[in-house]
Amino acid sequence: MRNVYVAADNIFSPLGSTTAENFAQVCNGQSGIRLHDDPAFAPGPFHAAMFAPGQLNMTAFTRFEQMLIRSVQQVLDQGNIDINDGRTAFIVSTTKGNIELLEEQGNPAMAEMELFHTARKVATHFGYTADPIVVSNACISGLLAILTARRLMLSGRYDQAIVTGADVLTKFVLSGFQSFQAVSPEPCRPFDAERKGVTLGEGAATVLLTTREAGIRVGAGAVTNDANHISGPSRTGAELGYAMRQALKGTGLTPSDIGFVSAHGTATMYNDEMESKALHLAGLLDRPVNSLKGYYGHTLGAAGLIEAIIGMRALQQDTVIPTLGFETLGVSQPVLINNQITYKPMQHFLKTVSGFGGCNAAMVFSK
Amino acid sequence: MIRNNRIYRNNEVIWETPEDQSLPDFLRAAYDHFSGQYPKFHKMDHLSKLGWLAAEVLLQHRPFTGYAPEQVGLVLANRSASLDTDLRYFDSIKDFPSPALFVYTLANIVMGEISIRHGFKGENAFFTSDTYDEGLIMGYTRQLLYEGAVSAVLCGWVEVMGSAYEVILHQVEK
Numbered sequence: 001m002r003n004v005y006v007a008a009d010n011i012f013s014p015l016g017s018t019t020a021e022n023f024a025q026v027c028n029g030q031s032g033i034r035l036h037d038d039p040a041f042a043p044g045p046f047h048a049a050m051f052a053p054g055q056l057n058m059t060a061f062t063r064f065e066q067m068l069i070r071s072v073q074q075v076l077d078q079g080n081i082d083i084n085d086g087r088t089a090f091i092v093s094t095t096k097g098n099i100e101l102l103e104e105q106g107n108p109a110m111a112e113m114e115l116f117h118t119a120r121k122v123a124t125h126f127g128y129t130a131d132p133i134v135v136s137n138a139c140i141s142g143l144l145a146i147l148t149a150r151r152l153m154l155s156g157r158y159d160q161a162i163v164t165g166a167d168v169l170t171k172f173v174l175s176g177f178q179s180f181q182a183v184s185p186e187p188c189r190p191f192d193a194e195r196k197g198v199t200l201g202e203g204a205a206t207v208l209l210t211t212r213e214a215g216i217r218v219g220a221g222a223v224t225n226d227a228n229h230i231s232g233p234s235r236t237g238a239e240l241g242y243a244m245r246q247a248l249k250g251t252g253l254t255p256s257d258i259g260f261v262s263a264h265g266t267a268t269m270y271n272d273e274m275e276s277k278a279l280h281l282a283g284l285l286d287r288p289v290n291s292l293k294g295y296y297g298h299t300l301g302a303a304g305l306i307e308a309i310i311g312m313r314a315l316q317q318d319t320v321i322p323t324l325g326f327e328t329l330g331v332s333q334p335v336l337i338n339n340q341i342t343y344k345p346m347q348h349f350l351k352t353v354s355g356f357g358g359c360n361a362a363m364v365f366s367k
Numbered sequence: 368m369i370r371n372n373r374i375y376r377n378n379e380v381i382w383e384t385p386e387d388q389s390l391p392d393f394l395r396a397a398y399d400h401f402s403g404q405y406p407k408f409h410k411m412d413h414l415s416k417l418g419w420l421a422a423e424v425l426l427q428h429r430p431f432t433g434y435a436p437e438q439v440g441l442v443l444a445n446r447s448a449s450l451d452t453d454l455r456y457f458d459s460i461k462d463f464p465s466p467a468l469f470v471y472t473l474a475n476i477v478m479g480e481i482s483i484r485h486g487f488k489g490e491n492a493f494f495t496s497d498t499y500d501e502g503l504i505m506g507y508t509r510q511l512l513y514e515g516a517v518s519a520v521l522c523g524w525v526e527v528m529g530s531a532y533e534v535i536l537h538q539v540e541k
Contacts, residue, residue: 095473097448102457110528115448115495133503134495136448137475144492148507155510172453175460176469222516223490224437227482231470239488242437246516356470357479359491 004150005214006207006365008078009309012071013203013296014049022306023313027341031295031324033187033199040103041171042178047187049201049297050169061121062098062112067166067204068122075162075206076126083128089158090132092119093145093165094301097136100170122164139264139355140223141165142205142304143363147221149209159211166204167300174200180231182268188298190265190291190323191272191337193330198266201297205305216312219348219364220250226358233270233354237277240352240360244282247350247362255283258364259346260320262311264353265291266298267325271354276331278360284350288336294324304353308365311349315367318345369421369534376424390530394420401427410467411480412452413532418443418477418525419484421536426485429538431519440490440517441478442508445526448474448495477525489517499524499535512541 011022014032025032032049041048056066076083083090097115101108111117119132133152135145142165149161167173177183177198188199209218222243226234234240248254261284263275272291279285292307299306314321320342329337352362368375372393373383384396394416398408401423408416431439449472456468470476475493482488490511494503508520523536 096453099453102453110447110450113450113453114446114497116446116497131496131500135492136473136495137491137493138473148492151507151510151514155506155513157506171460172457172472175464176456176466176472179464179466179469223440223492225441225479225482225488225491227436227486227488230476230479230483231466239437242488250514355475356473357475357491358482359475359479 002154002211004153004209004211004218006216006218006312007210007214008075008208009206009312010071010074011203011205011306011309012067012074013306014051015295017070018074019309019313023310026295026310026321029324031187032201033297041174046174046183047199048169051202063100064098064166064168065118065122068092068164069125071204071206072126072162072164075208081208083126083162087159089149089152089161090123090128091135091145091149091161091163092122092132093135093141093305095136095138095141095167096170096173099172100168103171138357138359139300139303140353140359140361141301143308143351143353143361144223146207146218146305146308147361147363150218150221153209153211161209162206163209164204164206165302165305167202167302169200169202184267187325188267188293189325190267190293191329191331191335192326193328195267195269195272195330197268199293199297201299203296203299203302203306205302205309207305207309217366219366220247221361221363222246222250223359223361228358230358231356233274237274237281240275240278240354241281243360243362244278244284244350244352247364251364253348253364255287257348258284258287258350259315260288260290260349262307262349262351263289263291265293265323267293273331276333276335279335280333285334286336288320288338288342290321290323290337292321304351308351311351312365315346315349315365318343320344369417374424376428390532405484412471413527414449414451414525415471415477415480417527417532417534419480421534422481422485422521425536425538434519436486436488438489438518439487440511440520441481441487442492442504442520442522443478443525444494444496444500444504445474445524446495446497447526447528451528481521508539
């Protein structure tokens, strides 16, 4: 049977332009979240992790496209990689793509906002001539894009895949989360008793996957739907729990093999509570759990990618990253959350995400 | 398949309204004809209504029976993602951002609605492309069945932008 490995990766975020920079910042407890006061985004002040002005300055491309391009370019710069061999997938994950154009131009050409059109523009920038694949599945998009690549590679269709994803912080998305009363008035506090909602972020991340043996092995993954509510998570956590168990089973692991769980941890009341129940149902309550939202905010379609890559680095360095913003456990199940960095030998970690539309995904990564 | 105000099953027209009927009126009439029993339908955006309706037409005729909820998956694609509703939501921001519209500003919500209606809890994936990429959708679906991730899949194309729409939905079983 074929295996899928991560040959190169990049995170392009407010915390840095390479995975190494990002990982160092996260290990040092640095957050990209700041207080902003900009009427272009919201009538009042808000916390968010945003790129500094001037960090994105290529005039021929939108902010969204630049984020993807910078991230993919950095991955391609890491080796002599031919993406035009007919055996390479180019997969783009995003929830809203170029939606910023609505705010900037008022009446932009519709094609410019079509996700596929934008993905092709980015792929073409790198000389990729086949059609890219676009995954747009709410907040599970980034992890689902990696899982999609793995599945298409296991099916024999591709030997290699560029999987990239990004989302831009926009008034569109911020106003939407605010309309749900879901935005925290302080930097988000995942799993904490005093958590008050999400903090949004923006960023991009890319992995180069290959069937040739390399550093991190991409294990099995699974997706489930709550079939309960389109904007609220499952009351029981059974569906995310099922995805977790399927990911472990598909990789041939048991819960005790898992070094840590990189949870979604958006810091909304309902999400974190649901996740705690899922961790219980999957037998993972004695494994360390973290959420990276306190460093990056919620980066939507990029979240699964950014957080999986940080997880891979942490795995390689036998490190469990602390949950920034966490102090006192505030979910019904005794989840092992820590706000101190810890070190221990380990071989595998589990990444999970959940999103609107009732979707959940879980996936194993191994070294 | 739903196209030009005609609903087809296995390539036969099973119901139609005049071609010049507006999309909201067509959707309402089709709902009344095929269901009438699911008030949540009226809260949905056009994308979700179209997908919900196509699933209804297929599954009323030939339900997925004998599968656990986790064994049924959805693999859908379209061109415009949720852009049709995005524009409506963006209009609402000027006065008061509407949470009821915002929740439909994601392409995959249609899969959530179908899942809630039929209790499907298995795999989900939503892709976007210029035109219906049957090779990708069927290739991904085959891999899901081959891995045993699911045993039955509802897959295809659900597109709407303004008054232009098209639905192509397939039932695939192991």
